[in-house]
Amino acid sequence: MVAQSRFSRTLRTVVGWAVVALFAFPLYYWLTIAFKDGSEIFNWPPHVWSFEPTLRNFEEVFGISFGYGFGEQREVLPGGGNWRMAPRLWDSIVVAVLSTALAIAISTLASYALSRMTFRGRHHFVAWILSTRMMPPVAVAIPVFFIYKEISLLDTFTGIILIHALMNLPLAVLLMKSFFDDIPVEIDESALIDGASRWLIFRRVVLPMVKGGMAATAVLCFIFSWTEFLFVLTLTQTGLKTVPVVSSTFVTSTGTAWGSMAALGAAAVVPAFVFILLVQKHLVRGLTLGSIKQ
Amino acid sequence: MFNANGGGTLKIGVLSTDRPLIWILPLVAMLVAFTIIPVIYNIWLSFHEYAPFKRQLVFVGWQNWQMLFADSRMWEALWTTMFYFIIVLSVELVLGMGLALLLDAEEFGFGLLRVVLTLTLVIPPAIVGMMYLLIQDPEFGVLTYVLDVLGILDKSVPILATSSTALWGVMLADIWQWTPFMFLIFLAGLRSLPAEPYEAAMLDGASTFMTFRRITLPLMSKVIAVAVLIRGIDIFRMFDYVFVMTSGGPGTSTYTLSLYSWQQTFSFIKWGYGATLSLFTLVIILVIANAFIAVTRVRW
Numbered sequence: 001m002v003a004q005s006r007f008s009r010t011l012r013t014v015v016g017w018a019v020v021a022l023f024a025f026p027l028y029y030w031l032t033i034a035f036k037d038g039s040e041i042f043n044w045p046p047h048v049w050s051f052e053p054t055l056r057n058f059e060e061v062f063g064i065s066f067g068y069g070f071g072e073q074r075e076v077l078p079g080g081g082n083w084r085m086a087p088r089l090w091d092s093i094v095v096a097v098l099s100t101a102l103a104i105a106i107s108t109l110a111s112y113a114l115s116r117m118t119f120r121g122r123h124h125f126v127a128w129i130l131s132t133r134m135m136p137p138v139a140v141a142i143p144v145f146f147i148y149k150e151i152s153l154l155d156t157f158t159g160i161i162l163i164h165a166l167m168n169l170p171l172a173v174l175l176m177k178s179f180f181d182d183i184p185v186e187i188d189e190s191a192l193i194d195g196a197s198r199w200l201i202f203r204r205v206v207l208p209m210v211k212g213g214m215a216a217t218a219v220l221c222f223i224f225s226w227t228e229f230l231f232v233l234t235l236t237q238t239g240l241k242t243v244p245v246v247s248s249t250f251v252t253s254t255g256t257a258w259g260s261m262a263a264l265g266a267a268a269v270v271p272a273f274v275f276i277l278l279v280q281k282h283l284v285r286g287l288t289l290g291s292i293k294q
Numbered sequence: 295m296f297n298a299n300g301g302g303t304l305k306i307g308v309l310s311t312d313r314p315l316i317w318i319l320p321l322v323a324m325l326v327a328f329t330i331i332p333v334i335y336n337i338w339l340s341f342h343e344y345a346p347f348k349r350q351l352v353f354v355g356w357q358n359w360q361m362l363f364a365d366s367r368m369w370e371a372l373w374t375t376m377f378y379f380i381i382v383l384s385v386e387l388v389l390g391m392g393l394a395l396l397l398d399a400e401e402f403g404f405g406l407l408r409v410v411l412t413l414t415l416v417i418p419p420a421i422v423g424m425m426y427l428l429i430q431d432p433e434f435g436v437l438t439y440v441l442d443v444l445g446i447l448d449k450s451v452p453i454l455a456t457s458s459t460a461l462w463g464v465m466l467a468d469i470w471q472w473t474p475f476m477f478l479i480f481l482a483g484l485r486s487l488p489a490e491p492y493e494a495a496m497l498d499g500a501s502t503f504m505t506f507r508r509i510t511l512p513l514m515s516k517v518i519a520v521a522v523l524i525r526g527i528d529i530f531r532m533f534d535y536v537f538v539m540t541s542g543g544p545g546t547s548t549y550t551l552s553l554y555s556w557q558q559t560f561s562f563i564k565w566g567y568g569a570t571l572s573l574f575t576l577v578i579i580l581v582i583a584n585a586f587i588a589v590t591r592v593r594w
Contacts, residue, residue: 013401019393020407026470027413029436030425046436106320113317125318126594132329134583136531138552139572142559143332143339166328173321174594227418229534230552234560244418248538251427258428265421272416283412284482287475288520291594294482 034058034262041258057263089268092242094157095232096225099164103221104214106165107172112202114173115180116188126174133170133289140166141234148235155239163231168221171289175220178290179213180206216282219275226272243268333576336569343566351565358570368571370546371554372578378461378550379529382468386525387518389469390476395506397477398484408481411474419471423538426467430454454540457547464535464548472528476521483517484510519590523583530579551575 033041035053114122144163145154153159183206191201207214232245241249243264250261279286284294340358342351362368393411397404414422429437432452441447453463487510495505511518533552536542542549542557555575559568586592 016396016407020410024410026425042434044434045439046434110318110321113314117314119314130594134527134579136552136575136579138556139576140332142569142572143335166324223416229420244420247424248420261424269417273413276412276416284478291520292517
């Protein structure tokens with residue numbers, strides 16, 4: 001639009017910064033909790049700007065003692081448990097990486113076919129995929145719990161990886177389809193006329209062209225698996241637990257280990273922050289399942 | 295829908311010699327195994343109930359379904375879900391649009407501000423729930439403090455443990471985390487708008503508000519519909535925040551349908567009734583979402 005007055009531009013700048021600062025404040029506050037000593041968390045009025053930063057929470061959560069070597073737990077926390085969480089971070093990584101790989105493998109094949117081949121009922125098939133995205137997780141988790149119990153998949157990595165891959169499939173298929181649709185179909189056709197097989201075209205011609213889109217899809221699948229709560233809560237017991245579920249167990253009847261929880265949360269969120277910065281370009285397309293292109 | 299494949303009959307002939315089934319088979323297998331079979335199992339389960347003394351499922355006919363419609367707590371949970379859905383969706387919609395309009399400019403540092411706003415999207419909702427549990431803690435929560443100092447809500451009223459305020463406390467977490475979702479989509483929408491209508495409106499001397507109302511909103515209708523659909527689905531089936539922050543309490547004031555079905559199944563061992571509730575939730579979402587798609591003609 002045309003030149004605005006100096007005043008309205010300044011006003012916009014100030015308001016913009018103020019609003020985003022307000023939005024960012026809970027994040028900042030959360031980080032300060034991660035670096036606060038136990039007693040300082042419970043101050044009234046809350047200490048927001050000035051406090052003594054400490055790494056104790058991280059030491060306790062990950063069982064590492066900075067400056068003391070690999071130490072023992074120094075204090076029993078509320079609930080009396082051992083809060084060492086490094087293994088849980090590992091569980092989260094395994095589940096997120098493998099379920100993403102599975103979802104990408106399945107969805108790339110299917111979305112290439114959906115984008116390039118005509119077959120009866122294709123429209124209904126897309127609608128079916130979309131309605132899978134609408135299913136409330138609880139309506140899947142309840143029956144899957146009993147099915148898993150029958151076939152001994154309860155509390156296993158395989159079980160969680162499969163269900164997370166399923167959860168990400170609608171997103172992955174629709175998003176990958178939108179990336180395939182961006183590539184002119186003439187490329188496939190000329191290769192077909194030259195006698196190349198579908199598989200060869202897919203593997204050698206089209207797939208290299210959607211690499212960027214594939215990476216963006218993978219990042220989003222990773223994040224959604226990383227942040228998923230209900231399936232892990234329902235389908236695991238002690239064999240594995242991902243970070244979101246384990247953080248909810250910090251709330252106990254005798255109090256909440258806020259410091260440890262904030263430290264674990266901060267450690268779990270940082271990699272996701274880095275990932276989201278990498279896919280800014282495709283973020284909106286991903287969030288809208290490929291229907292809106294930036 | 296069908297990507298532009300030129301329309302030549304020869305080309306279509308070549309394409310149709312493919313075997314799409316092989317390509318989509320893994321996907322179909324996954325969808326059948328994890329959506330069709332569970333739904334069928336759920337329907338079967340809804341006609342049974344766990345008998346604690348026999349330690350097994352027994353057939354109960356339509357009993358669960360009759361109970362469902364007679365259950366006042368189910369209606370209460372449905373109402374809570376609907377209320378939460380309407381409030382959170384409208385607030386996120388309005389705030390997201392406001393933010394997009396505000397930050398769609400190249401003022402000092404706005405690029406950075408736009409990136410900062412995307413960060414909330416990757417935090418696990420359960421952890422956001424914990425954050426807001428802490429912020430609203432009656433003893434030392436920073437929001438409790440601010441509201442107390444401003445005289446809005448006294449410190450003696452614990453936000454999440456008072457039935458009149460608990461749901462609002464939960465909504466706050468949702469709104470904080472997902473307004474940026476709306477913001478990002480609307481920003482992309484604003485940036486893809488054509489310039490001509492705005493030039494014409496300028497020449498006609500239309501006010502900023504009229505321009506927004508008559509040009510921006512209609513041009514953005516598809517974008518808004520998509521954002522409302524996707525966000526609406528997630529809000530309706532919301533579970534994480536209430537589970538972590540209030541577990542449905544105090545009393546029954548923050549039970550959503552998802553939480554209620556989960557608790558019936560896993561806390562109260564009412565396997566059949568929980569399955570019935572979750573099916574009911576599933577049906578409501580499918581009906582509302584598909585009606586919305588039909589009305590707004592959103593296409594994938």
